[in-house]
Amino acid sequence: MGFKLCTIASGSSGNCVYIGSPKVNLLVDAGISGKRIQNGLEIINVNPKNIDGILITHEHIDHIKGAGILSRRFDIPLIANKNTWEAIDEMERGIGKINPNNRIVIEKEKDLIFKDLIIYSYSIPHDAADPVGYTFICQNKKISIATDLGHINSHIKNNIRESNLILLEANHDIDMLKTGSYPYYLKRRILGKNGHLCNEMAGKVLVDVFHKDLKAVILGHLSKENNYPDLAYMSVRNELISSGIEVDDKIELTVASRDEISKIFEI
Ligand SMILES: [Zn+2]
Ligand SMILES: [Zn+2]
Numbered sequence: 001m002g003f004k005l006c007t008i009a010s011g012s013s014g015n016c017v018y019i020g021s022p023k024v025n026l027l028v029d030a031g032i033s034g035k036r037i038q039n040g041l042e043i044i045n046v047n048p049k050n051i052d053g054i055l056i057t058h059e060h061i062d063h064i065k066g067a068g069i070l071s072r073r074f075d076i077p078l079i080a081n082k083n084t085w086e087a088i089d090e091m092e093r094g095i096g097k098i099n100p101n102n103r104i105v106i107e108k109e110k111d112l113i114f115k116d117l118i119i120y121s122y123s124i125p126h127d128a129a130d131p132v133g134y135t136f137i138c139q140n141k142k143i144s145i146a147t148d149l150g151h152i153n154s155h156i157k158n159n160i161r162e163s164n165l166i167l168l169e170a171n172h173d174i175d176m177l178k179t180g181s182y183p184y185y186l187k188r189r190i191l192g193k194n195g196h197l198c199n200e201m202a203g204k205v206l207v208d209v210f211h212k213d214l215k216a217v218i219l220g221h222l223s224k225e226n227n228y229p230d231l232a233y234m235s236v237r238n239e240l241i242s243s244g245i246e247v248d249d250k251i252e253l254t255v256a257s258r259d260e261i262s263k264i265f266e267i
Helices: 036-044 067-074 082-090 154-160 174-179 184-193 200-210 229-242
Strands: 002-010 017-020 026-029 054-055 078-080 104-107 112-114 117-123 132-138 141-146 165-169 216-220 252-255
Touching: 002 036, 002 165, 002 216, 017 036, 026 165, 036 067, 054 067, 067 078, 082 104, 117 154, 132 154, 141 154, 154 200, 165 200, 174 184, 200 216, 200 229, 216 229, 229 252
Parallel strands: 026 054, 054 078, 078 104, 141 165, 165 216, 216 252
Antiparallel strands: 002 017, 017 026, 112 117, 117 132, 132 141
């Protein structure tokens, strides 16, 4: 049993990622219905009762929609930083009542050692209370999750460096967004410093953090309106190839489906 990641859903309409080490089962976000998450876990043979915790990146609904339901149904701890908890509590349609024992507050930028896993959360620029990305280290292997990125800064790059597997946002194609049907204020939000990451920037980040042991990259959190899986894939692939990185030989590059479970990536 190795160190695994599987996307149950990834996109602007809902996010949920499974992370498994030999001793720990986690979810990062639960932004689709509890039922869909249960179905996804069933496909990969993980009993929801054995999920040790749900790590929340931020309080937007596409990341927390099913969190309360799952926590109540299977007695699963929800894990988030203080500001994110406060933001969730203030929401009109939040996640419902959570058993105080399952309400775990963690500090970001600090190692959290849980059995055979080191969990670390780092700040990201996004229009939420205190949004974070996560990294996981198990047996000297590293998995990074970096989505909902308004822009890229050195803090993000430093945190996702030396990963063996990265789930990275490739939200939109800038031209599709600009010429598309979204209202002006939404276009501004997405393009803004605290919005979402475009395909081209995703490619540039990967060029920057590439190293010989980066085995797999999953592009995720795609916009339904302003991107296509093939376009995200080709844009990122082109960035990598034009920097001399041979995609198929060196890196397994894939795009996470918005609503279908991915294969299990194991490193
Ligand atoms: Zn968000
Ligand atoms: Zn999101």
